[in-house]
Amino acid sequence: MSGRLLVDEPADGVVRLTISNPKKRNALDHAILDGIAAAVEEAREARCLVLTGADGMFSSGYDIGDIPDDVFAVQAEKLVAHPFTSALEALDSCDVPIVAALPGHTIGGGLELALCCDLRVASDEIKLGMPPAKLGLVYSHTGLRRFVQAIGAPRTRELFLLGRNVDAATALDWGLVNRTAAPDAVEETSLEIARELAGNAPLSVRGNKRVLRALLAADMGLSDDVERELIELREACFRSEDMREGVRAFAEKRPARWQGR
Numbered sequence: 001m002s003g004r005l006l007v008d009e010p011a012d013g014v015v016r017l018t019i020s021n022p023k024k025r026n027a028l029d030h031a032i033l034d035g036i037a038a039a040v041e042e043a044r045e046a047r048c049l050v051l052t053g054a055d056g057m058f059s060s061g062y063d064i065g066d067i068p069d070d071v072f073a074v075q076a077e078k079l080v081a082h083p084f085t086s087a088l089e090a091l092d093s094c095d096v097p098i099v100a101a102l103p104g105h106t107i108g109g110g111l112e113l114a115l116c117c118d119l120r121v122a123s124d125e126i127k128l129g130m131p132p133a134k135l136g137l138v139y140s141h142t143g144l145r146r147f148v149q150a151i152g153a154p155r156t157r158e159l160f161l162l163g164r165n166v167d168a169a170t171a172l173d174w175g176l177v178n179r180t181a182a183p184d185a186v187e188e189t190s191l192e193i194a195r196e197l198a199g200n201a202p203l204s205v206r207g208n209k210r211v212l213r214a215l216l217a218a219d220m221g222l223s224d225d226v227e228r229e230l231i232e233l234r235e236a237c238f239r240s241e242d243m244r245e246g247v248r249a250f251a252e253k254r255p256a257r258w259q260g261r
Contacts, residue, residue: 003033005028005062006054010191013047013198019110020054027063028109030046033083036113040090047198049094050190051117052101053110056183061108061131084109089141090115094212095206097197101190102126103183107165115146118209119192122168124180129165137244138237141175141222141230149216151175162186 003021010016010043017039019026032081036051043049053059062084091098091113100117106128114120122128130147139160151174159166171177181189197205222230237243241261249256 001111002031004038005032007039008204010050011195011198014194015043015046015048016050018051018052018054018208019059021063022055023091024063025060025105026055026057026110028113029061029063030083030086033087034162036087037083037090040087040094043096044094044104046096047202048194050101050112050194051091051098051100052187052190055104057104058106058126059108059110059113060105061110062103074113079249087113088116095209097205097209099190099194099197101186102128102177103186105165106245107114112143115150118176119179119193120177121181121186122171123179123183123186124168124185126168127165128168128171128176129163130159131163131250133161133163134246134257135250136237136240136242136244136258138234140234141227184244196216 003019003024003026006018006020008016008018017036019028019032019036021027021029021032040049097119098117100114100120101116102120102122103126104123105126106122108115108129110129111130112130130139144156144160147159151159155174155176158164166174166176168177168180172180179189179193242256242258245258246256
């Protein structure tokens with residue numbers, strides 16, 4: 001059964017998008033990712049968006065654990081390359097301010113989704129992390145760029161090369177989140193911020209978002225040759241034996257037996 005994206009309006013001018021996939025810790029599948037892209041587009045007239053997760057979790061990342069070995073490379077790459085990219089691009093290009101409310105653990109692709117939002121409020125009891133090194137995954141250069149811009153290269157290296165989770169206090173210190181709150185206060189804190197954003201001058205908020213987006217985009221351009229090389233490197237990882245082994249080991253909670261191919 002696929003997950004769902006729930007949409008409601010908890011305050012005037014505020015549209016809330018809630019990731020719901022309880023059996024898989026809110027893993028991101030086609031239905032959820034396509035739902036995010038469509039919902040963001042439909043909410044262009046809102047004054048603020050809130051992106052959150054149901055059942056005490058934000059998201060455990062891509063839903064690639066159940067893909068059979070014989071179609072893994074094709075299906076995993078399709079999930080990551082198309083619907084995930086579409087959801088990220090929708091959040092990135094949205095003129096409306098977006099608040100991510102993180103009530104529970106926020107891992108992998110879930111953390112990148114949160115990083116596409118303008119502000120992040122996290123429960124002070126959660127963990128955040130990027131496990132590509134534990135999965136055999138080469139992350140996208142656009143995704144890594146988001147982390148470098150948000151927390152700098154040294155901390156991005158720590159997240160991606162070690163593959164360890166960090167606690168909410170560390171995430172706050174790094175700038176990975178903007179504010180922490182007690183678990184039972186995350187929703188109200190995020191809505192308080194959303195209501196304040198919704199009450200600000202819309203032309204100013206949207207204009208400043210546009211300027212910031214342009215400045216960040218101009219900071220880290222790549223030549224066509226280098227960008228093509230990085231894309232090919234990422235595509236190759238989906239065909240590797242190591243990535244299939246990494247995903248199996250992660251699901252089975254055991255050390256991976258890496259072969260380097």
